[in-house]
Amino acid sequence: xxxxxxxxxxxxxxxxxxxxxxxxxxxxxxxxxxxxxxxxxxxxxxxxxxxxxxxxxxxxxxxxxxxxxxxxxxxxxxxxxxxxxxxxxxxxxxxxxxxxxxxxxxxxxxxxxxxxxxxxxxxxxxxxxxxxxxxxxxxxxxxxxxxxxxxxxxxxxxxxxxxxxxxxxxxxxxxxxxxxxxxxxxxxxxxxxxxxxxxxxxxxxxxxxxxxxxxxxxxxxxxxxxxxxxxxxxxxxxxxxxxxxxxxxxxxxxxxxxxxxxxx
Amino acid sequence: xxxxxxxxxxxxxxxxxxxxxxxxxxxxxxxxxxxxxxxxxxxxxxxxxxxxxxxxxxxxxxxxxxxxxxxxxxxxxxxxxxxxxxxxxxxxxxxxxxxxxxxxxxxxxxxxxxxxxxxxxxxxxxxxxxxxxxxxxxxxxxxxxxxxxxxxxxxxxxxxxxxxxxxxxxxxxxxxxxxxxxxxxxxxxxxxxxxxxxxxxxxxxxxxxxxxxxxxxxxxxxxxxxxxxxxxxxxxxxxxxxxxxxxxxxxxxxxxxxxxxxxx
Numbered sequence: 001x002x003x004x005x006x007x008x009x010x011x012x013x014x015x016x017x018x019x020x021x022x023x024x025x026x027x028x029x030x031x032x033x034x035x036x037x038x039x040x041x042x043x044x045x046x047x048x049x050x051x052x053x054x055x056x057x058x059x060x061x062x063x064x065x066x067x068x069x070x071x072x073x074x075x076x077x078x079x080x081x082x083x084x085x086x087x088x089x090x091x092x093x094x095x096x097x098x099x100x101x102x103x104x105x106x107x108x109x110x111x112x113x114x115x116x117x118x119x120x121x122x123x124x125x126x127x128x129x130x131x132x133x134x135x136x137x138x139x140x141x142x143x144x145x146x147x148x149x150x151x152x153x154x155x156x157x158x159x160x161x162x163x164x165x166x167x168x169x170x171x172x173x174x175x176x177x178x179x180x181x182x183x184x185x186x187x188x189x190x191x192x193x194x195x196x197x198x199x200x201x202x203x204x205x206x207x208x209x210x211x212x213x214x215x216x217x218x219x220x221x222x223x224x225x226x227x228x229x230x231x232x233x234x235x236x237x238x239x240x241x242x243x244x245x246x247x248x249x250x251x252x253x254x255x256x257x258x259x260x261x262x263x264x
Numbered sequence: 265x266x267x268x269x270x271x272x273x274x275x276x277x278x279x280x281x282x283x284x285x286x287x288x289x290x291x292x293x294x295x296x297x298x299x300x301x302x303x304x305x306x307x308x309x310x311x312x313x314x315x316x317x318x319x320x321x322x323x324x325x326x327x328x329x330x331x332x333x334x335x336x337x338x339x340x341x342x343x344x345x346x347x348x349x350x351x352x353x354x355x356x357x358x359x360x361x362x363x364x365x366x367x368x369x370x371x372x373x374x375x376x377x378x379x380x381x382x383x384x385x386x387x388x389x390x391x392x393x394x395x396x397x398x399x400x401x402x403x404x405x406x407x408x409x410x411x412x413x414x415x416x417x418x419x420x421x422x423x424x425x426x427x428x429x430x431x432x433x434x435x436x437x438x439x440x441x442x443x444x445x446x447x448x449x450x451x452x453x454x455x456x457x458x459x460x461x462x463x464x465x466x467x468x469x470x471x472x473x474x475x476x477x478x479x480x481x482x483x484x485x486x487x488x489x490x491x492x493x494x495x496x497x498x499x500x501x502x503x504x505x506x507x508x509x510x511x512x513x514x515x516x517x518x519x520x521x522x523x524x525x526x527x528x
Contacts, residue, residue, distance in 0.1 A: 065429075067452045089428045142417075149413045153406075155430040159419075164353045166419040167436045172429060172449055181445070185436055188331050 001216055002060040003028050004243045008117030009058075017052035019045055024063050039066055043076035046106055057108040058116045059099060091154035093205060113214055113241055120245075122261040124237035127249045130258040132232060136199055138164065140234040140262060143201030151205030157215045160230065162190050162198025175202065175221070182228040191229035196256060198230045204239035204264070218243035222251045222259070232258030239264060265480055266324040267292050268507045272381030273322075281316035283309055288327050303330055307340035310370055321372040322380045323363060355418040357469060377478055377505055384509075386525040388501035391513045394522040396496060400463055402428065404498040404526060407465030415469030421479045424494065426454050426462025439466065439485065446492040455493035460520060462494045468503035468528070482507035486515045486523070496522030503528060 002018075002025070010016050010032075018025070018034035025036070035048035049057065065088070073081055080102060087098035100110045114121045126132070132140060139161040146159040146166050156170030160182060167185060170178045179200065182190055191197030202215035217233060217240065225233055232252075235242070240261070242248055252259050266282075266289070274280050274296075282289070282298035289300070299312035313321065329352070337345055344366060351362035364374045378385045390396070396404060403425040410423040410430050420434030424446060431449060434442045443464065446454055455461030466479035481497055481504065489497055496516075499506070504525070506512050516523050 064450060065453060091428060146414075146417050146419055149417055150410070150433065153410050153413055153430070155410055155423075155433060159435075164355060165436060166355075166417070169414065169419060169433045169435045171423075171433045172431045172453060173445060177445070177448065181437060181441070184441065186328060189329060189436060 001062075001218070001241075001243060004120060005058065005060050005113055005117045006032060008119050012118065014056075014116070015053075017049070017054050019048055019052075019054075021061070021063060024061060038072075039063075040071040040073045040077045042080060043074045046076065049108065055109055056111045056116070057103055058111055058113065059096070059103075060113065093154045114238070117241075120241045120243060122235045122237055122240040122242050124261045124263050127242075127245065127259040127261070128232075128252045128257060130232065130253070130256060132199070132234075132258050132260055135163070136231055136258070139199045140201055140260070142166065143199055143234065144203050144236075144262070147201050147203040148206055151203060154205065157205060158200060158202045160198060160200050162230070165189060167198065175200075176224055179221075179224045179228055179230075182230070191231060193226070193229055196229055196231040199232050199234055200225050200230055201234045202236075202240055204236050214239065214241050216241040216243060217248065217259075219247055219251050222248055222255065222257060226252075226255035226257055230257070232260065234260050234262055237261035237263050265326075265482070265505075265507060268384060269322065269324050269377055269381045270296060272383050276380075276382065278320075278380070279317075281313070281318050283312055283316075283318075285325070285327065288325060302336075303327075304335040304337045304341045306344060307338045310340065313372065319373055320375045320380070321367055322375055322377065323360070323367075324377065357418045378502070381505075384505045384507060386499045386501055386504040386506050388525045388527050391506075391509065391523040391525070392496070392516045392521060394496065394517070394520060396463070396498075396522050396524055399427070400495055400522070403463045404465055404524070406430065407463055407498065408467050408500075408526070411465050411467040412470055415467060418469065421469060422464060422466045424462060424464050426494075429453060431462065439464075440488055443485075443488045443492055443494075446494070455495060457490070457493055460493055460495040463496050463498055464489050464494055465498040466504055467500050478503065478505050480505040480507060481512065481523075483511055483515050486512055486519065486521060490516075490519035490521055494521070496524065498524050498526050501525035501527050 006016050016032050018029045018032045020029040020034050020036045022036055022038045033052055037045045084098050087094045103110050143159045143161040147157060150156050158170040158175045160168045167182055168178045270280050280296050282293045282296045284293040284298050284300045286300055286302045297316055301309045348362050351358040367374050407423045407425040414420050422434040422439045424432045431446055432442045
């Protein structure tokens, strides 16, 4: 995901500098001007960003919640840690907002993926050969409703609905684990590879800062959804990212799924 | 569960007649006046209830959603099937309400478990030696909030929260499966047997007819919750059932958990 954003941002004419987090970032960062930092090296991070002449800043990628007690904090981090830890206790969204705030106080202009890499943003409309049926549309509507209700409480972004029944709801386990457990449900509640039914919806949390953590789908999401017999995927137009739309649409067509962007 | 209700109802002085569903009910029903019926034998069911001189009627136990196409419908069922199937498409609660309605139209007085077996109903207060800490109380509050938001959408009844983070939310998989997946989360997000953290809350759905499907916990819930390192269980006082309070409290004390009934 961060790689797709970097590529898209460079393709759109931006100069890209990567601040890579040790333990999370990958080798491809060496294709760009970059600096490696560890969690807790806040002072070094700010210095590197300034040396890299960074103006617009984007937070991207997934960082597991670390054990705070195992992080070695530099002086700057010690100053900032209380505020960040207090935010962390309030949930993922609060934590992300506090990080955005922290960078903005240092003078960086935090932007969202939609701005940095506009060609990743989901458009309204059907991306695939298969189109949602009216039954699918009812399931999509309910799935968004459930996902948004959860999002309001900062629980998760995704829900799976089949024939009016909510089969699964995302919390800390993440979307992939949520999709996988559909297979454990009785077959008459869900679809199968030969009779695809049900939809995965991913919605922007209503409380979510669009600068952080937009819902994202990619080719692996398509494969996971297909493997558990679902009929398709719905995302919020303008409020979700699709990594490599062309490849995602091609894979969905191969597997017989629909992908649809729905206006909020 | 149905057995505990029957015992409690008999102990409270009621005459008990059991209408036992083939494939769901168990052998203990032969301890009571009873009749066996299959799904689709609605006419026979009504006749048996009248022959058993039933006035108050209670729906109890779990019935998996059957394949409607595999049920052989008697004449009465054919008449009623369209309404029941339409309700079934709207979710579990709508289905249950339509069944309640169906029995009431036939002249039976449908009552809830709280009325039939009052000694199963959860009281307000702590049932165990261990008491919730103030951190636990914050988690309990959030877990109820999440469970009720889901309940409003007829998704599920239960949620697990640890240190302000919603770890899992119940949908079609059921409470036991939801509890089990806590073990798959990274250890710093959850508790362990030696450092119990987090709470399971089960709440009455706000849309729920109290005559049907009250949240229930029993000794197995206590064991499951203990096995994944949670600190305790919270239920809604007056809105949840505890099957064998004495044994449940004893097991929770043995395993070091709290159980608390919270006024809604």
